[in-house]
Amino acid sequence: QVQVVESGGGLVQGGGSLRLSCTTSERIYAVNVARWYRQGPGKQRELVATLNNDDSTIYADSLEGRFTISLDDDKTTVFLQMDNLQPEDTAVYYCRLNFWRSLVAALKKRPIDVWGQGTQVTVSA
Secondary structure (H helix, E strand, O other): OOOEEEEEEEEOOOOOEEEEEEEEEOOOOOOEEEEOOOOEEOOEEEEEEEEEEOOEEEEHHOOOOOEEEEOOOOOOOEEEEEEEOHHHOOOEEEEEEEOOOOOOOOOOOEEEEEEEEEEEEEOOO
């Protein structure tokens, strides 16, 4: 079974930046829709950013333009660039990929939806 793997989390000072990456454990044809979520301590999981297959993006209002979701040229790795990080951004960040396993799956419109295990982002004051 294809797994989704996040990386790039860590500890950063307030005002700093991090770039999270999200890819699959096996080769896929292409990502259809990519989403990043986060869950802070004692909080519910929230949707942070969405990248649709028409390249449109949607962000949580609370981010105030500090985060950017993007896809590499191969359409198999998703990034979340996080700038001007604040302590309230501290959370486990999860990637959720809706992807085509193969060209045949894409033509038949049969995507697979998989969550990653999450990566911790901690922002110090």
